[in-house]
Amino acid sequence: KAGVTQTPRYLIKTRGQQVTLSCSPISGHRSVSWYQQTPGQGLQFLFEYFSETQRNKGNFPGRFSGRQFSNSRSEMNVSTLELGDSALYLCASSLGASGNSHLYEQYFGPGTRLTVT
Amino acid sequence: AQTVTQSQPEMSVQEAETVTLSCTYDTSESDYYLFWYKQPPSRQMILVIRQEAYKQQNATENRFSVNFQKAAKSFSLKISDSQLGDAAMYFCAYRSGYYGGSQGNLIFGKGTKLSVKP
Numbered sequence: 063k064a065g066v067t068q069t070p071r072y073l074i075k076t077r078g079q080q081v082t083l084s085c086s087p088i089s090g091h092r093s094v095s096w097y098q099q100t101p102g103q104g105l106q107f108l109f110e111y112f113s114e115t116q117r118n119k120g121n122f123p124g125r126f127s128g129r130q131f132s133n134s135r136s137e138m139n140v141s142t143l144e145l146g147d148s149a150l151y152l153c154a155s156s157l158g159a160s161g162n163s164h165l166y167e168q169y170f171g172p173g174t175r176l177t178v179t
Numbered sequence: 180a181q182t183v184t185q186s187q188p189e190m191s192v193q194e195a196e197t198v199t200l201s202c203t204y205d206t207s208e209s210d211y212y213l214f215w216y217k218q219p220p221s222r223q224m225i226l227v228i229r230q231e232a233y234k235q236q237n238a239t240e241n242r243f244s245v246n247f248q249k250a251a252k253s254f255s256l257k258i259s260d261s262q263l264g265d266a267a268m269y270f271c272a273y274r275s276g277y278y279g280g281s282q283g284n285l286i287f288g289k290g291t292k293l294s295v296k297p
Contacts, residue, residue, distance in 0.1 A: 095284065095285070104288075105290075107285065118284050168226075170224035173222050173223075
């Protein structure tokens with residue numbers, strides 16, 4: 063089974079621009095979670111999507127948004143980029159169904175390295 | 180709110196020896212899961228081992244085992260017969276077991292950088 067894929071792997075943007083990152087989950091997985099990883103703050107949860115609905119959200123400003131499509135692929139968007147948005151953005155997928163918590167086990171993609179100049 | 184603390188920013192071990200990475204957590208929930216993830220320099224986060232809070236038996240995966248002390252809220256990872264490929268950042272993570280809440284949300288510690296000396 064193919065793993066979680068993220069595109070692009072590397073991105074350089076200028077302050078004020080916006081960016082869209084893409085994540086394709088493992089086939090059959092319906093939940094996608096996004097995390098931001100920085101040296102200072104570590105790994106922080108951004109949001110989770112399940113069946114095209116945002117199910118959970120972390121403590122990030124409204125500039126960070128996401129969506130999920132009917133095929134479970136997800137995108138996250140960051141508008142009005144700031145220097146502090148430079149980070150590794152990780153996406154993780156899981157089956158995410160109800161009833162059995164084992165199905166929430168998360169598998170991570172390789173990440174997108176975003177640099178804001 | 181739940182928190183995860185890894186007090187050892189860096190650790191070093193000789194190849195073939197054993198090393199233990201520490202993790203403590205704080206939660207008021209009774210149903211939760213704990214994980215150790217490994218992130219090598221290539222940055223792909225890999226699940227190493229999982230522990231369900233309701234299980235008293237410590238989880239084991241080949242050379243990796245945990246010491247889960249629920250009352251003390253401690254969850255350490257032991258790596259036996261360390262190999263050069265074990266060198267990586269190791270993250271301890273917590274996940275709620277309650278459906279509909281924050282199950283899609285892993286709470287991570289700051290990580291421990293493990294070096295393996297040949």
